[in-house]
Amino acid sequence: MIWWNLFLLFILSLLPYATKFAATFFMNYLAQAFYGVIVLAITFAFYGLGRATEQENPHATIRTSKAFFYAKALGYTIKVTSLLLGWLSPPLSWLPSS
Secondary structure, X not given: OHHHHHHHHHHHHHHHHHHHXXXXXXXXXXXXXXXXXXXXXXXXXXXXHHHHHHXXXXXXXXXXXXXXXXXXXXXXXXXXXXXXXXXXXXXXXXXXXX
């Protein structure tokens, strides 16, 4: 459980740099993708920490409901879809105004 916690803290420490990188190079997909991967890694680490907590204390299983599973799946789906849409579709500010 301590390794998941350390991994989460490490990924969270990268978030300000990813935010600055994405803000500085707003039109660059690599900067957007880096930010998206950091957010996806934070989500992964958070759920991994939750699983490790459940394994350490099996009597306190609050995350075993179907609603939690669907919420987790929806979260991953939205984040991965956002990364793909950012690659396929440029920001609206790239479009020339008439």
